[in-house]
Amino acid sequence: MSGKPPGLKIYRGLMSPHDTQRLLAECHTLPPPPGNPLFRYFGDFGDNADVEAVREWMLPWGDHMVGQGLFKQRPNQYRVCSWRGDLSDQFKWHIDSTRHGERILAVCLTDGRTIGFRPRAKHQEPYLLHLDAGDAYLIRATARWQWLHRVMPTGQGRSGGESFVMAYKRPKG
Numbered sequence: 596m597s598g599k600p601p602g603l604k605i606y607r608g609l610m611s612p613h614d615t616q617r618l619l620a621e622c623h624t625l626p627p628p629p630g631n632p633l634f635r636y637f638g639d640f641g642d643n644a645d646v647e648a649v650r651e652w653m654l655p656w657g658d659h660m661v662g663q664g665l666f667k668q669r670p671n672q673y674r675v676c677s678w679r680g681d682l683s684d685q686f687k688w689h690i691d692s693t694r695h696g697e698r699i700l701a702v703c704l705t706d707g708r709t710i711g712f713r714p715r716a717k718h719q720e721p722y723l724l725h726l727d728a729g730d731a732y733l734i735r736a737t738a739r740w741q742w743l744h745r746v747m748p749t750g751q752g753r754s755g756g757e758s759f760v761m762a763y764k765r766p767k768g
Contacts, residue, residue, distance in 0.1 A: 602736035705756035
């Protein structure tokens, strides 16, 4: 089994149960996704046609993460992710695109979520990170660029659960 990847930071209880429920409720106010049912993009993702304007309620959460010292400036990318039922099994091992910036923070909004990490060059048993609502992880450096990750299809209905993801990508120019 792989050990914990360098550059992976885990934040247990980063959000209080009350804040987690508020954020989940905001995510649930969104209409059904226009394209991909797994995730929705909001903010600055370059020329991606599926990107939506940042919702006003997202910005205070980005500011909160700056206040926690996780970002130097407000994130300009937000993703609402829902891996429910069979959908999570379709989400394969990957390294996020460079369009997502140098560091990515994922806040778990539901209990029982498992994220797997494994080195890009080696096909070995993954390091499994078990998360509950309010927990978060940040990937940067080696964990960001040299380790594959995925939402593991586990739990009731093989669901990967829901998360709110924030990142900062410097605009070109």
